[in-house]
Amino acid sequence: MTTNLVDxxxxxxxxxxxxxxxxxxxxxxxxxxxxxxxxxxESGSGKSVTLKTLLRLLPPKRTQIDGAIEVNGTDVLTLSGxxxxxxxxxxxxxxxxxxxxxxxxxxxxxxxxxEAVMRxxxxxxxxxxxxxxxxxxxxxxxxxxxxxxxYPHELSGGMLQRVMIxxxxxxxxxxxxxxxxxxxxxxxxxxxILLLLRDLQKEFGMGVIFVTHDIGVAVEVSERIAVMYAGQxxxxxTTREIIKDPRHPYTRGLLAANxxxxxxGARLNAIPGAPPALETRPDxxxxxxxxxxxxxxxxxxxxxxxxxxxxxxxACIHANAPLAVG
Amino acid sequence: xxVTEPQTPPLxxxxxxxxxxxxxxxxxxxxxxxxxxxxxxxxxxxxxxxAVVQAVDGxxxxxxxxxxxxxxxxxxxGKSTTARLLIGLLEKDSGEIIYDGQDLGGALSLRDLRRGxxxxxxxxxxxxxxxxxxxDSIAFGARIQGLSDPVGRARKLMDRVGLAPDRFAQRYxxxxxxxxxxxxxxxxxxxxxxxxxxxxxxxSALDKSVEAQVLNxxxxxxxxxxxxxxxxxxxxxxxxxxxxxxxxxxxxxxxEIAPVDDIWSSQAHPYTKSLFxxxxxxxxxxxxKEPPLAGDPPNPINPPPGCRFHTRCRFVxxxxxxxxxxxxxxxxxxQHMAACHLHDLGSGHKLAGKDVLS
Numbered sequence: 001m002t003t004n005l006v007d008x009x010x011x012x013x014x015x016x017x018x019x020x021x022x023x024x025x026x027x028x029x030x031x032x033x034x035x036x037x038x039x040x041x042e043s044g045s046g047k048s049v050t051l052k053t054l055l056r057l058l059p060p061k062r063t064q065i066d067g068a069i070e071v072n073g074t075d076v077l078t079l080s081g082x083x084x085x086x087x088x089x090x091x092x093x094x095x096x097x098x099x100x101x102x103x104x105x106x107x108x109x110x111x112x113x114x115e116a117v118m119r120x121x122x123x124x125x126x127x128x129x130x131x132x133x134x135x136x137x138x139x140x141x142x143x144x145x146x147x148x149x150x151y152p153h154e155l156s157g158g159m160l161q162r163v164m165i166x167x168x169x170x171x172x173x174x175x176x177x178x179x180x181x182x183x184x185x186x187x188x189x190x191x192x193i194l195l196l197l198r199d200l201q202k203e204f205g206m207g208v209i210f211v212t213h214d215i216g217v218a219v220e221v222s223e224r225i226a227v228m229y230a231g232q233x234x235x236x237x238t239t240r241e242i243i244k245d246p247r248h249p250y251t252r253g254l255l256a257a258n259x260x261x262x263x264x265g266a267r268l269n270a271i272p273g274a275p276p277a278l279e280t281r282p283d284x285x286x287x288x289x290x291x292x293x294x295x296x297x298x299x300x301x302x303x304x305x306x307x308x309x310x311x312x313x314x315a316c317i318h319a320n321a322p323l324a325v326g
Numbered sequence: 327x328x329v330t331e332p333q334t335p336p337l338x339x340x341x342x343x344x345x346x347x348x349x350x351x352x353x354x355x356x357x358x359x360x361x362x363x364x365x366x367x368x369x370x371x372x373x374x375x376x377a378v379v380q381a382v383d384g385x386x387x388x389x390x391x392x393x394x395x396x397x398x399x400x401x402x403x404g405k406s407t408t409a410r411l412l413i414g415l416l417e418k419d420s421g422e423i424i425y426d427g428q429d430l431g432g433a434l435s436l437r438d439l440r441r442g443x444x445x446x447x448x449x450x451x452x453x454x455x456x457x458x459x460x461x462d463s464i465a466f467g468a469r470i471q472g473l474s475d476p477v478g479r480a481r482k483l484m485d486r487v488g489l490a491p492d493r494f495a496q497r498y499x500x501x502x503x504x505x506x507x508x509x510x511x512x513x514x515x516x517x518x519x520x521x522x523x524x525x526x527x528x529x530s531a532l533d534k535s536v537e538a539q540v541l542n543x544x545x546x547x548x549x550x551x552x553x554x555x556x557x558x559x560x561x562x563x564x565x566x567x568x569x570x571x572x573x574x575x576x577x578x579x580x581x582e583i584a585p586v587d588d589i590w591s592s593q594a595h596p597y598t599k600s601l602f603x604x605x606x607x608x609x610x611x612x613x614x615k616e617p618p619l620a621g622d623p624p625n626p627i628n629p630p631p632g633c634r635f636h637t638r639c640r641f642v643x644x645x646x647x648x649x650x651x652x653x654x655x656x657x658x659x660x661q662h663m664a665a666c667h668l669h670d671l672g673s674g675h676k677l678a679g680k681d682v683l684s
Contacts, residue, residue: 156621187560187604188618188619189622189623190606191614191618192617192620195614215608216606219606219613240610240611260563264566270538274536
């Protein structure tokens, strides 16, 4: 018996076809009710695949999934048919990076929100429209009555993302998945959306998994951060622990690459090389080829996972060593 | 403890065949005066002109020899249009572009401008011809311009940007990673032996760890070849790291320009101030509480009259809605310039000179 909202155990996701890609390798992750977790990583690290697996959005024919996923006690990987439809939208919903692509251009935003509500809650159109109006108000869209009748192309990027959030939250899911929802937005709009998500999370009390490549964004929205690399979580902890006391060399490299405290003109401590292609399942530390602290042990076997406290872990043989210089 | 002598950096050696310096060190490498570019928006059955996008409107600035000028602003502010005007990819409606003392369209032909000014774009894949090998892509411009030994030049530059010529010369753009492609684009720009390189969001599409590698490379190349950069980005941290001066644009106009340390410690224009406070905090104990601005940047079609920022400005007064503020130094002869009525005691703004920003 657990109190976890999300419980992912030993998840592996492999894409087969012309080329095999081991996208997720033995990932274990838990999220408690009402918590906001940021999945931080670069392109190809498997953060979006993790979200799509949680919603069962991956093409079944070309995907092989192993492991177990439970959301609020439901075994997600065995869901099908109506149960899967009910799960998507009611239990869990998602906000995407490009709201312009995620919304249907030929329906008004009010109709789109109302459709989702009617489908799940079996209420009349009039009631659904009033729910939609209430949601637009909650995402702080100015003059919501007018906006309800707008088509997506009539709204700016920031407004569209607010509509997307309203749509995702209309059925009051317990879990919200956000896949880089602010990456396509301008800086002054991004911060508005981040603060909005933070407020709504408190208001609705839902769990949030927020995927981002930007540490600053993770700091603004999350209380916990899991750092992903090559389909694995290399370090996890509270946001404070990850920012103030990063233990994995990759996390430290990422923090340095953010440049927020880099001296002007000084040489950057860049991580050399590029992430691995993941054509084979990793049998050693995936970061070793780029790591300044790598030893023979790192290349021989998977790194041990250190668990300094209950919900903190670091997958590195150096995790217990004092912080390395630079 | 021994005292080490401060090392003097080796003098930069200009790229082979670089155009000789004409105006001397005091002549800015590039002067832009009242640059203007409007795009017509067509529509309707007959394709008549419906509106105009005032993409760049009266932009003036200078780029000194050997410095890096950072340009920041949000989408639609005209920073990319400015870049395209500078290398002649778009034709300007009016205004002057003066490269090393020579006026574009007058003493300076477009062909000569392209020898001196080169550009690196954001999308590393779209800006390379997929049918040319990497070596051919880099050698192409030099061959067209009739420079000697284009292939040898290409291989030397590939080596310099960290791509082993023997391994990469015969590959095609789709066979290499994003970071490597951006190195190819940099090598291609340098193959023309330019003196000014315009980098339009050149590192924005890269992953953070790769971005740092490319920034290191850009800094090395600048030192080695004595290059001048115009660095356009939306990432303030990156711009601060690489630039000597920062120029801030809003809806087609320059609102502030200043040396990087000055603008970092005190922003004179309310828009710049908002832009800086919109940066995500890196301190989990001290997160952002209030968004500095509400709403999205307005559409550059029919921008607001007077100061274009007045619709979102906290300090708006009646004068802002009618009179366009001029870009002027904060102190007489100073380098920090801003276009805001708050800093003009004679403007009639009720808060002028009251130091409300700090």
